[in-house]
Amino acid sequence: xxxxxxxxxxxxxxxxxxxxxxxxxxxxxxxxxxxxxxxxxxxxxxxxxxxxxxxxxxxxxxxxxxxxxxxxxxxxxxxxxxxxxxxxxxxxxxxxxxxxxxxxxxxxxxxxxxxxxxxxxxxxxxxxxxxxxxxxxxxxxxxxxxxxxxxxxxxxxxxxxxxxxxxxxxxxxxxxxxxxxxxxxxxxxxxxxxxxxxxxxxxxxxxxxxxxxxxxxxxxxxxxxxxxxxxxxxxxxxxxxxxxxxxxxxxxxxxxxxxxxxxxxxxxxxxxxxxxxxxxxxxxxxxxxxxxxxxxxxxxxxxxxxxxxxxxxxxxxxxxxxxxxxxxxxxxxxxxxxxxxxxxxxxxxxxxxxxxxxxxxxxxxxxxxxxxxxxxxxxxxxxxxxxxxxxxxxxxxxxxxxxxxxxxxxxxxxxxxxxxxxxxxxxxxxxxxxxxx
Amino acid sequence: xxxxxxxxxxxxxxxxxxxxxxxxxxxxxxxxxxxxxxxxxxxxxxxxxxxxxxxxxxxxxxxxxxxxxxxxxxxxxxxxxxxxxxxxxxxxxxxxxxxxxxxxxxxxxxxxxxxxxxxxxxxxxxxxxxxxxxxxxxxxxxxxxxxxxxxxxxxxxxxxxxxxxxxxxxxxxxxxxxxxxxxxxxxxxxxxxxxxxxxxxxxxxxxxxxxxxxxxxxxxx
Ligand code: FES
Numbered sequence: 001x002x003x004x005x006x007x008x009x010x011x012x013x014x015x016x017x018x019x020x021x022x023x024x025x026x027x028x029x030x031x032x033x034x035x036x037x038x039x040x041x042x043x044x045x046x047x048x049x050x051x052x053x054x055x056x057x058x059x060x061x062x063x064x065x066x067x068x069x070x071x072x073x074x075x076x077x078x079x080x081x082x083x084x085x086x087x088x089x090x091x092x093x094x095x096x097x098x099x100x101x102x103x104x105x106x107x108x109x110x111x112x113x114x115x116x117x118x119x120x121x122x123x124x125x126x127x128x129x130x131x132x133x134x135x136x137x138x139x140x141x142x143x144x145x146x147x148x149x150x151x152x153x154x155x156x157x158x159x160x161x162x163x164x165x166x167x168x169x170x171x172x173x174x175x176x177x178x179x180x181x182x183x184x185x186x187x188x189x190x191x192x193x194x195x196x197x198x199x200x201x202x203x204x205x206x207x208x209x210x211x212x213x214x215x216x217x218x219x220x221x222x223x224x225x226x227x228x229x230x231x232x233x234x235x236x237x238x239x240x241x242x243x244x245x246x247x248x249x250x251x252x253x254x255x256x257x258x259x260x261x262x263x264x265x266x267x268x269x270x271x272x273x274x275x276x277x278x279x280x281x282x283x284x285x286x287x288x289x290x291x292x293x294x295x296x297x298x299x300x301x302x303x304x305x306x307x308x309x310x311x312x313x314x315x316x317x318x319x320x321x322x323x324x325x326x327x328x329x330x331x332x333x334x335x336x337x338x339x340x341x342x343x344x345x346x347x348x349x350x351x352x353x354x355x356x357x358x359x360x361x362x363x364x365x366x367x368x369x370x371x372x373x374x375x376x377x378x379x380x381x382x383x384x385x386x387x388x389x390x391x392x393x394x395x396x397x398x399x400x401x402x403x404x405x406x407x408x409x410x411x412x413x414x415x416x417x418x419x420x421x422x423x424x425x426x427x428x429x430x431x432x433x434x435x436x437x
Numbered sequence: 438x439x440x441x442x443x444x445x446x447x448x449x450x451x452x453x454x455x456x457x458x459x460x461x462x463x464x465x466x467x468x469x470x471x472x473x474x475x476x477x478x479x480x481x482x483x484x485x486x487x488x489x490x491x492x493x494x495x496x497x498x499x500x501x502x503x504x505x506x507x508x509x510x511x512x513x514x515x516x517x518x519x520x521x522x523x524x525x526x527x528x529x530x531x532x533x534x535x536x537x538x539x540x541x542x543x544x545x546x547x548x549x550x551x552x553x554x555x556x557x558x559x560x561x562x563x564x565x566x567x568x569x570x571x572x573x574x575x576x577x578x579x580x581x582x583x584x585x586x587x588x589x590x591x592x593x594x595x596x597x598x599x600x601x602x603x604x605x606x607x608x609x610x611x612x613x614x615x616x617x618x619x620x621x622x623x624x625x626x627x628x629x630x631x632x633x634x635x636x637x638x639x640x641x642x643x644x645x646x647x648x649x650x651x652x653x654x655x656x657x658x
Contacts, residue, residue: 158577162593165575168639175641180477186576186639187537190478281498281518281540281570283578283592300594300610305574307612314641317610318574379595382584389585389597389608 015243021219022239023246026226028119030253031112037254038105039211041261043204045098052088054081055196057152058189075278078152078192082273096265102144104261106292109137117336117362119349121224126346127337129217134334136210139203141292146199148290151271152192157279158287160195161186166322171313187279224349235347286379298375299325302396332365353415360411364404371399485535487653488637489521489618493629495567496522496532498540504532507627512545512565516581516589516600519543519567521629538639540578541618542570542589543627544600554603556634559619561627567618568604569637572596574611576638589615 006012023029059074064083067073085091113133116122122130145163149156164186167178183190222237229238240246276284289297300321308315352359374381375396381387387395495507498518507519519541525531533539545565551557560566572579577593584590588607589598596609604615616637619630632653636646 158593161577162575165639168641169575175645176477179480180473183476184478185480185536188478279537280500281537281578283580285580285583285592287577287592297594300574303610305596305606305610305612309642316612316641318612321610379584379590379592393608 018219019243020241022222022237022241024223024226024229024239028115029223029226031108031115033250033253034108034257035105035112036211036215037257038101038108039207041101041258042098042105045094045101046200046204048094049085049098050200052081052085052091053150053196054078055150055193057187057192076152076192078150079273079278082151082153086273092269093265096268096270097261098147099270100261100264100268102147103290104257106137106140106144106290109133109140110292113137114362114366118352118359119224120340120346120355120358121349122337123340123342123346124337124344126217126221126224129214129221130337131334132210132214132217134330136207136214138330139206139210143199143203143207144290145293146195146203149195150192150199151273152279153271153273153276154279154282155271155276155284155287157187158284159289160191166318169314169316169319170323171310171315171319174319225347226349227351230348288376291373294376295369295372296322296326298372298378298396301378302375302393302400304393329369353418356412356415359415360408363411364408367407368400368404371396371403374399482649482652482656483535484523484525484531485533487523487533487656488536488632488649489533489539489541489629490523490653490657491629491631493521493523493533495519495541495543495620495627495629498534506625507543508625509545509561509565509622509627512543514544514546514587516570517543518570518578519627538569538571538576538637540570542568542579542600542615544568546601550601552602554605554614555601556603556617556619559617559630559634561620561622565620565622565627566600567620567627567629568600568615569618569633570615571638572611573606573613573615573638574609579615 002011054077056077058077060077060080061067062073062075062080062083064087065073082095085095116130116133145159149160149163160182164178164182167181168174170177179185179188181194182188183194223239225238229236232238240249288294300318303317303321305317307317378387378392378396382389382392496519497503497505497507497511498520503520504522506522507517511517520532520534521539521541522530522532543565548562548564551560551563551566555566557563570578572591572593574591574596575593577591579589579591579596579598582588582590582597585597587599587601589600589604590596591598591609591611594610596611597607598604598611598615599607603617606612606614613635616633616635618633620627621630622628632650633646636643640646640649
């Protein structure tokens with residue numbers, strides 16, 4: 001049979017080309033894999049959840065608490081089905097696994113990108129894959145946000161409302177765009193079916209296509225080689241083949257990772273829909289987005305209010321804070337490979353301390369996002385008495401500029417220190433050898 | 438470099454195919470785009486989605502008392518949420534909560550505390566005042582501040598308003614004050630006497646608000 005298959009499908013070629021792909025042996029190269037496993041787990045748990053979920057925001061009688069005949073207790077069908085999922089065996093667990101994996105996927109993707117950035121792996125010839133990776137990051141965030149909305153509890157409802165109005169804050173076209181995106185004026189009857197379509201069809205489709213492209217390009221271009229490969233065999237691909245060495249490592253990693261996620265899910269509850277209750281007009285105190293969007297939220301909290309009427313369009317603080325600022329940040333990340341002037345192909349991962357400017361800028365950028373994320377906690381900082389109503393914005397704005405700048409210069413100083421230590425080492429070694437001779 | 442331009446029939450054929458393919462792709466793309474129109478359903482202004490208007494009475498929005506008419510005695514310096522209740526085409530009472538942006542915030546302060554820019558003529562005795570309870574920033578429902586008593590705080594991006602001074606913005610990103618709704622006392626009921634004095638959320642300019650007001654007027658007659 002093997003031969004029969006091989007004659008038709010040329011499996012041996014596949015074997016040479018893909019199954020023997022060499023993987024560099026270094027733990028930082030696992031981050032991308034973790035992202036991929038997360039996506040797979042998300043799709044599997046997502047399918048199971050979709051089987052029991054009812055994508056509709058029309059009102060149904062709450063079967064857990066029906067009320068009376070003349071005053072029935074009506075709640076949205078989507079919320080009702082979320083309650084039912086929680087009530088089924090392992091239903092709550094399934095939701096938690098889905099949720100935690102989503103968080104881990106974003107985290108792994110972010111750290112993976114940091115690895116790529118700090119070691120210069122985005123350089124020629126891998127620029128395209130950096131851009132595909134950026135798109136993956138953006139669409140992952142979109143997928144997460146639309147998933148957030150589906151339980152349609154009060155929290156999801158408020159989140160959706162903010163997203164709707166961020167879309168509506170686009171000058172000139174905002175009203176049309178937000179209504180087209182969310183099936184009419186908020187909250188239209190088609191709201192949940194529309195978001196459901198995005199979350200289970202459109203966005204996962206885009207993610208899968210981008211992931212496939214990302215990996216095919218990676219296989220074609222090969223991984224950047226870690227530094228030790230240069231010493232062992234210069235200009236040769238060093239690593240372990242996918243079949244049969246890398247696979248057990250990957251499997252072990254997957255199992256370990258799945259184990260951790262399940263452990264998390266068993267003990268740390270997420271998004272308790274019962275607690276938030278069905279959509280209502282009572283505000284939820286200190287509502288926050290997930291950690292990876294907190295920086296945008298922070299910008300919105302400290303941006304002063306304004307509204308400029310310009311040629312019939314309105315440019316307001318919301319548009320600037322929630323669309324312009326994040327777009328600039330993302331464009332800066334997109335532009336990373338273009339700011340690099342190296343003409344040669346890069347084979348070996350670079351030592352970050354040899355590129356202090358790049359290292360410093362990267363650290364400063366992350367510091368900026370952290371400052372903004374802290375700004376997302378402005379109300380808490382004020383309640384706790386750390387900041388006051390009067391000075392909160394000023395303090396946070398000063399931090400916005402000061403902290404990244406300080407980080408940049410601190411990195412330069414540390415790098416200089418490391419370098420002088422290294423040079424001293426080299427000098428010692430040279431002296432030692434000279435004395436030996 | 439040659440001085441003569443090479444006349445290569447291959448090139449023109451290739452060009453032709455490229456142009457043909459380009460045109461096809463463009464036409465196809467545009468026609469696909471036209472289906473996007475279906476993404477945006479038509480909006481019908483029904484009685485339960487209309488903004489509060491003259492003649493509506495105010496009823497409690499709080500879950501346990503929903504639909505009960507609000508009495509002056511229910512109000513105080515703590516926010517009370519209300520829905521406008523009007524009449525539908527058949528003259529039956531209808532709570533206008535089909536549009537959640539219709540939620541209102543009611544306050545009653547001791548005499549003299551409500552000051553400009555609050556429109557005092559649109560309040561009851563300069564004591565009881567009604568505002569839209571929807572944050573002009575991104576449409577969250579605004580509550581009483583837990584930090585500074587007597588102020589309002591939006592939980593979403595910590596916008597702050599002062600309900601005693603016409604709900605002007607005193608902190609955070611909201612671009613405009615909350616819109617004030619003119620009310621009066623009629624018997625025991627709180628009755629709306631007209632539209633919001635300025636355009637409320639989700640409208641972003643005067644024109645949109647004017648046109649919705651016209652639409653409402655047209656349906657009333
Ligand atoms: S929605 Fe109120 S501050 Fe953003």
